[in-house]
Amino acid sequence: xxxxxxxxxxxxxxxxxxxxxxxxxxxxxxxxIPMGDNKQVLxxxxxxxxxxxTVKAQTASLVHEHNGTKYLxxxxxxxxxxxxxxxxxxxxxxxxxxxxLVDANQGVQAQTVANFYLAFExxxxxIPVLNKIDLKNAQPEVVLEQMRNLFxxxxxxxxxxxxxxxxxxxxxxxxxPRYDRLQPLKAFVFDSWYDQFKxxxxxxxxxxxxxxxxxxxxxxxxxxxxxxxxxxxxHPTQVPSDVLYAGQVGYAMMNMRNTDEAKIxxxxxxxxxxVQPLPGFKDATPMVFAGMFPTDQSEFPQMRNxxxxxxxxxxxxxxxxxxxxALGQGYRLGFLGLLHMDVFNQRLEQEFDASVIMxxxxxxxxxxxxxxxxLKHWGTDFITVLNPCLMxxxxxxxxYQEPMVDGTIITPAxxxxxxxxxxxxxxxxxxxxxxxxxxxxxxxxxxxxxxxxVEFFDELKSLTSGYASFDYEDAGYQLTELVKVNFYxxxxxxxxxxxxxxxxxxxxxARKVCLKLKDTVPRQQFVISIQAKVNQKVIARENIKAxxxxxxxxxxxxxxxxxxxxxxxxxxxxxRLRKIGNIDVPKDAFIKVLRK
Ligand code: GDP
Ligand code: MG
Numbered sequence: 001x002x003x004x005x006x007x008x009x010x011x012x013x014x015x016x017x018x019x020x021x022x023x024x025x026x027x028x029x030x031x032x033i034p035m036g037d038n039k040q041v042l043x044x045x046x047x048x049x050x051x052x053x054t055v056k057a058q059t060a061s062l063v064h065e066h067n068g069t070k071y072l073x074x075x076x077x078x079x080x081x082x083x084x085x086x087x088x089x090x091x092x093x094x095x096x097x098x099x100x101l102v103d104a105n106q107g108v109q110a111q112t113v114a115n116f117y118l119a120f121e122x123x124x125x126x127i128p129v130l131n132k133i134d135l136k137n138a139q140p141e142v143v144l145e146q147m148r149n150l151f152x153x154x155x156x157x158x159x160x161x162x163x164x165x166x167x168x169x170x171x172x173x174x175x176x177p178r179y180d181r182l183q184p185l186k187a188f189v190f191d192s193w194y195d196q197f198k199x200x201x202x203x204x205x206x207x208x209x210x211x212x213x214x215x216x217x218x219x220x221x222x223x224x225x226x227x228x229x230x231x232x233x234x235h236p237t238q239v240p241s242d243v244l245y246a247g248q249v250g251y252a253m254m255n256m257r258n259t260d261e262a263k264i265x266x267x268x269x270x271x272x273x274x275v276q277p278l279p280g281f282k283d284a285t286p287m288v289f290a291g292m293f294p295t296d297q298s299e300f301p302q303m304r305n306x307x308x309x310x311x312x313x314x315x316x317x318x319x320x321x322x323x324x325x326a327l328g329q330g331y332r333l334g335f336l337g338l339l340h341m342d343v344f345n346q347r348l349e350q351e352f353d354a355s356v357i358m359x360x361x362x363x364x365x366x367x368x369x370x371x372x373x374x375l376k377h378w379g380t381d382f383i384t385v386l387n388p389c390l391m392x393x394x395x396x397x398x399x400y401q402e403p404m405v406d407g408t409i410i411t412p413a414x415x416x417x418x419x420x421x422x423x424x425x426x427x428x429x430x431x432x433x434x435x436x437x438x439x440x441x442x443x444x445x446x447x448x449x450x451x452x453x454v455e456f457f458d459e460l461k462s463l464t465s466g467y468a469s470f471d472y473e474d475a476g477y478q479l480t481e482l483v484k485v486n487f488y489x490x491x492x493x494x495x496x497x498x499x500x501x502x503x504x505x506x507x508x509x510a511r512k513v514c515l516k517l518k519d520t521v522p523r524q525q526f527v528i529s530i531q532a533k534v535n536q537k538v539i540a541r542e543n544i545k546a547x548x549x550x551x552x553x554x555x556x557x558x559x560x561x562x563x564x565x566x567x568x569x570x571x572x573x574x575x576r577l578r579k580i581g582n583i584d585v586p587k588d589a590f591i592k593v594l595r596k
Pocket of ligand 2: 019020021040079
């Protein structure tokens with residue numbers, strides 16, 4: 001395929017507006033997969049299927065005939081959720097245009113706005129498409145007006161489709177790549193992952209030149225050289241083609257031993273034919289941090305291995321080593337959001353069979369320290385606290401700062417009052433509000449990140465019967481007042497629950513956590529006292545009554561084999577327990593405590 005007949009594009013939209021469905025129809029129409037009951041074919045991960053969301057951007061190459069000419073289409077399906085914007089902006093780097101889908105019933109939503117600007121900032125051709133116009137409640141005129149108000153897109157520029165009936169031709173509006181196959185090879189790595197059987201696999205876009213099986217290539221960042229052992233296109237799974245030309249998107253393998261050799265955003269070229277590398281990606285900024293430890297210290301090597309492989313596929317996770325006297329050796333990980341954290345955790349378990357404990361999620365606080373030890377920086381030193389356990393003594397802290405986000409909420413105007421109340425309750429500052437059509441409003445609210453991490457989204461959805469949407473972006477740091485809250489079971493510090501919170505929140509949060517602990521920590525053969533303290537002062541307390549548990553009590557001595565079986569089962573159960581003093585706590589109890 002000459003470049004004039006190649007189209008590289010991506011589908012972007014708010015969650016559930018139909019990206020994956022359109023991708024399915026495209027795969028069918030082009031005969032890439034058989035017609036039939038295909039559902040979100042590109043959502044390959046188990047976690048994606050279970051949750052019904054796209055987490056990883058996926059590529060597929062398709063061949064389509066339009067007016068007698070055959071086109072090679074490289075389609076990239078992207079996730080919509082705010083936590084995965086990083087995936088979206090990365091895949092856009094391999095595209096020349098985007099199809100911006102808007103649900104004709106739901107209209108423009110918060111992530112539609114965010115995704116629009118991601119594409120707009122990268123100067124991509126935007127093909128606006130109004131989707132689901134078959135729905136009974138579709139309001140195409142209203143939505144078209146929203147698109148005009150927000151994006152300056154005229155109604156006659158917008159394609160109107162049902163699922164995909166006319167969709168396939170919209171790629172003809174995407175400009176072709178401006179690459180040259182006669183130039184020396186320049187390949188851009190925009191994704192990579194670890195395949196259990198094949199090793200490291202990279203997704204590449206060939207910018208210039210030709211890459212063939214057997215070619216010796218060198219990476220710009222490391223200078224390391226490899227031989228391409230397999231190369232091909234995603235159709236929609238790996239199909240070897242032995243060669244990729246300029247403008248094509250595909251995959252390659254090159255016997256990489258170490259997962260960290262394939263950096264996303266890197267460029268490679270033919271050995272000894274160095275070209276100017278492409279600008280890489282700017283690093284994702286993690287927003288939420290949590291400690292991750294193996295359930296059993298002996299499993300630390302497996303966990304390290306799993307984390308290394310998974311972070312190869314998910315570059316947005318920030319990893320640093322962590323040590324806890326109670327939990328042993330582990331990692332402190334930075335995520336783009338709570339959903340991202342959940343998904344990472346689930347992928348570790350499902351794809352790598354790793355069993356882990358995660359501590360409570362928190363944000364990164366900045367604190368100004370007056371240090372006698374380090375006179376040079378006296379009174380001016382800011383430290384970043386990722387792990388609440390490591391927060392210095394408040395006596396030497398002169399200033400606290402917390403991370404803020406610019407939130408965008410789009411809602412029917414009827415809910416304006418309740419949303420304003422919710423925002424104030426979450427320490428939000430209303431910055432702006434404007435009507436995007438007769439009945440819908442877009443709000444801009446500055447929130448402390450910590451306030452929207454837990455349950456904010458659920459609360460917003462239930463307040464508005466699901467009609468409001470929310471998205472946010474980083475807005476730097478702001479001055480604040482913080483305290484550290486410690487939790488104790490029978491006077492033993494439960495490190496994984498240590499939290500930093502806003503002064504005004506301490507008492508309420510501590511009380512909630514104590515109550516939840518009371519519910520989740522199983523009764524033992526003695527009384528357990530639960531306490532929350534700030535600066536050694538108790539701010540909340542509960543008690544768990546004693547309970548006698550003997551698994552063999554029912555077996556009246558008679559059946560020995562049954563008794564040993566039961567005891568064995570109990571011993572296995574204990575492995576999943578964490579001992580705090582002499583108290584056995586199931587490892588997932590803490591997670592339950594921190595989320596309802
Ligand atoms: P994504 O989150 O953007 O990838 O959205 P999905 O492709 O998973 O689609 C979300 C839901 O919308 C699915 O239940 C689809 O069956 C449905 N859907 C997609 N396109 C259409 C359409 O044109 N008409 C109707 N009625 N439903 C659609
Ligand atoms: Mg999807």
